[in-house]
Amino acid sequence: MSETKNPAPPTNPETEMFWKAASEGRFILRKCTACGKPHWYPRAICPFCFSDKTEWQDASGRGTIYSYSVTRRAAEPYVIAYVTLEEGPTMMTNIVDCDSKKLAIGQKVRLVFKPAAAGPPLPYFRPA
Amino acid sequence: MTRKASAYIAGAFEHPTRKAPDKSVAQLHAEVAIGALEDAGLTKHDVDGYFCAGDAPGTGPLSMVDYMNLRLRHVDSTNIGGSSYLLHVAHAAEAIAAGKCDVALITLAGRPRSQGAERGIAPRRDNPVQPDFEWEHAFGLTTLNTYGMCAMRHMYEFGTTSEQLAWIKVAASHHAQHNPNAMLRNVVTVEDVINSPMVADPLHRLDSCVVSDGGGALIVVKPEIARSLKRPLIKIIGTGEAVRGQLGGAVDITTSAAVWSGATAFAEAGVTAADIKYASIYDSFTITVLMQIEDLGFCEKGRGGEFVSGGNLIAGVGRLPFNTDGGGLCNNHPANRGGMTKAIEAVRQLRGEAHPAVQVKNCALALANGIGGQLGTRHGSATLILERE
Numbered sequence: 001m002s003e004t005k006n007p008a009p010p011t012n013p014e015t016e017m018f019w020k021a022a023s024e025g026r027f028i029l030r031k032c033t034a035c036g037k038p039h040w041y042p043r044a045i046c047p048f049c050f051s052d053k054t055e056w057q058d059a060s061g062r063g064t065i066y067s068y069s070v071t072r073r074a075a076e077p078y079v080i081a082y083v084t085l086e087e088g089p090t091m092m093t094n095i096v097d098c099d100s101k102k103l104a105i106g107q108k109v110r111l112v113f114k115p116a117a118a119g120p121p122l123p124y125f126r127p128a
Numbered sequence: 129m130t131r132k133a134s135a136y137i138a139g140a141f142e143h144p145t146r147k148a149p150d151k152s153v154a155q156l157h158a159e160v161a162i163g164a165l166e167d168a169g170l171t172k173h174d175v176d177g178y179f180c181a182g183d184a185p186g187t188g189p190l191s192m193v194d195y196m197n198l199r200l201r202h203v204d205s206t207n208i209g210g211s212s213y214l215l216h217v218a219h220a221a222e223a224i225a226a227g228k229c230d231v232a233l234i235t236l237a238g239r240p241r242s243q244g245a246e247r248g249i250a251p252r253r254d255n256p257v258q259p260d261f262e263w264e265h266a267f268g269l270t271t272l273n274t275y276g277m278c279a280m281r282h283m284y285e286f287g288t289t290s291e292q293l294a295w296i297k298v299a300a301s302h303h304a305q306h307n308p309n310a311m312l313r314n315v316v317t318v319e320d321v322i323n324s325p326m327v328a329d330p331l332h333r334l335d336s337c338v339v340s341d342g343g344g345a346l347i348v349v350k351p352e353i354a355r356s357l358k359r360p361l362i363k364i365i366g367t368g369e370a371v372r373g374q375l376g377g378a379v380d381i382t383t384s385a386a387v388w389s390g391a392t393a394f395a396e397a398g399v400t401a402a403d404i405k406y407a408s409i410y411d412s413f414t415i416t417v418l419m420q421i422e423d424l425g426f427c428e429k430g431r432g433g434e435f436v437s438g439g440n441l442i443a444g445v446g447r448l449p450f451n452t453d454g455g456g457l458c459n460n461h462p463a464n465r466g467g468m469t470k471a472i473e474a475v476r477q478l479r480g481e482a483h484p485a486v487q488v489k490n491c492a493l494a495l496a497n498g499i500g501g502q503l504g505t506r507h508g509s510a511t512l513i514l515e516r517e
Contacts, residue, residue, distance in 0.1 A: 004268035010256050040377035041263035047376035066379060067284070067504075069276030070329040071268060080273045082379055089377025092264050092505075100329075105284040122266050 001070070003096045004078050008119030014044050017056055019120040027111050027123060029059040029087055040089035061111030062086040063125065070100045083109055083125050097126040133363035134225035135232075136354035137217065137514065139168025139347030140475040142453075142468075144309050146460060148341040149242045153185050154195045156237035156343045161196060164345035169357045170231060175347075177202040177229030179220055181212030183238045183463040192235070202229040208371065208508025209500025210410065210465035212236075213346065215510035217471060218367030220348035230350045237343025238463025260374075264505065271412070272336065274504030276328035278381045279415040283330060285382055285430065290330055292433030293414040294321035297334050297457050299441035300411065304454025306483040311338045312458040321414075335414040337456035337466065344468040346475075360479040366397025366513035373506035385509035386423035386497055393511035394425070399493060401425040404513075406477040406488045407448055408470035408496040411455040417441075420497050421448070424511070443486040452477065452486035467498035471512060478516040492516045 011019045021028045030042035034051035038059075046054050068081035079095040095103060096114065109125035116122045141163030148156060157180070165171060178200050184192045188205035202223050208215055213236050220232035254261050282288045298318055304310040316334060324334040354361055370388035394400060401424055409424075411417045418432040426448055427435040440446035453459045453473040456466040474496040476482045494514050501507035 004266065006266040006268065009262040009266055011262070015262060038377070040374075041260060043259070067277040067281035067381060068329075069273040069280055069331075070326075071270060071273045071276075072325075072329070073272065073327050074268065078268055080267055080269060080277065082277060082381070084379075090374070090379035091377070092267055092269065094267050105281065116266065 008116035135221035139164040160345035177232035179216035179234040182207040211498030211500035213468040236468040239341035272328040288433040296414040300457040304458035310454040310459040342462035361517035366393040368392030368511040389509040390424040397513040
């Protein structure tokens with residue numbers, strides 16, 4: 001199955017670096033330097049300790065499927081999923097370039113940027 | 129039992145319509161307000177507090193207060209999706225205890241069926257400025273597929289099966305057959321559910337609630353007023369509210385905010401899940417019910433599948449009669465928000481006014497729980513524990 005082919009979301013000052021990096025093919029995460037924890041989705045303020053000492057870091061793009069669902073009532077069925085990143089946080093995405101019947105929770109997946117209908121590319125995952 | 133309570137539910141009304149192409153949303157709000165006031169034996173002029181949520185047209189309570197031309201001392205439009213109205217009962221009781229109002233009116237109404245707003249399958253039209261929008265919307269998040277992910281993970285962690293989930297729908301259909309207003313009155317089997325089309329794996333069409341027009345209203349009053357009325361005394365003895373989301377990325381979608389709101393409500397009421405004779409459990413999908421039953425402590429976490437199997441939720445058959453009106457799965461899900469009808473059926477049961485075929489004998493203690501928003505992303509939970517005096 002393939003991606004949803006939606007436009008990329010409107011960006012804002014807090015997160016525009018993520019989309020700039022995505023345009024360059026880099027996947028970055030927001031991490032707190034006060035408590036040391038990365039989080040998702042990216043925020044200026046750490047959701048664990050409320051510190052404003054957060055910064056971007058390069059991420060591996062490796063993860064495992066936490067959960068997924070094949071959305072069948074759509075023009076073209078697609079797989080929505082949560083993927084747990086190697087760095088810890090779990091993020092929402094689509095699983096692409098896959099046979100949906102062969103997916104499983106716990107399966108290893110790898111990030112792939114694909115063009116959106118408009119705007120910067122979106123972070124999807126495919127079987128590793 | 130004589131527990132002290134600051135407020136009572138004196139009026140409850142469910143609009144009989146399930147399709148209202150010839151009415152406005154504001155009109156439906158006013159019609160249910162009239163119905164609940166008549167049920168209580170009160171009038172419009174007695175109302176001094178008003179509560180509504182995101183289904184009320186206009187900014188918070190402003191337009192509906194103006195439409196109904198109410199003169200109030202207290203308003204509250206806290207919006208936690210479909211569970212808002214159970215939270216409003218709690219907030220009304222708090223406002224009454226604080227002397228801010230004496231007679232609180234809570235309304236819900238909507239017409240998604242007439243408007244063709246099948247929100248379950250359409251990408252959600254959330255506000256692009258809300259901070260999570262940017263990280264979810266583009267991936268085709270819908271109500272259906274986020275609950276699908278909850279069910280998929282629950283099956284993975286606890287071995288829950290589609291057959292077990294189907295029992296929840298089967299129980300609701302057994303109740304709905306006795307409700308002349310219910311949208312789906314045919315009794316279904318486990319096979320019917322698992323053979324219905326898959327809509328968002330592992331959820332089937334019959335794992336999902338109906339889309340209906342309609343509404344409902346409640347009247348919450350101070351004790352002195354409740355005792356002056358001719359209705360059974362239904363007191364609010366425990367309430368809880370909680371919001372739960374993605375936890376900064378430590379996502380856990382097999383536990384709901386009911387684990388928090390329920391604990392608060394039970395502690396306040398001084399009762400346990402084992403004491404509850406009837407439960408209204410929000411049933412947007414079968415998995416929603418299963419997770420709340422676990423999180424409210426009716427069974428151990430992960431054992432919900434076993435608990436609901438074999439008719440354990442069917443009135444007169446099982447340990448925990450639930451949603452004896454047929455619930456959102458079969459009866460009614462007005463405005464895509466099921467919290468109001470959960471409170472209403474709990475009141476019917478406590479008054480002894482449920483359909484005789486599903487009335488729980490000596491029903492003195494009931495629970496109503498609602499989930500609003502989406503279990504798989506962020507949601508509110510509101511728990512009410514009600515007692516007949």
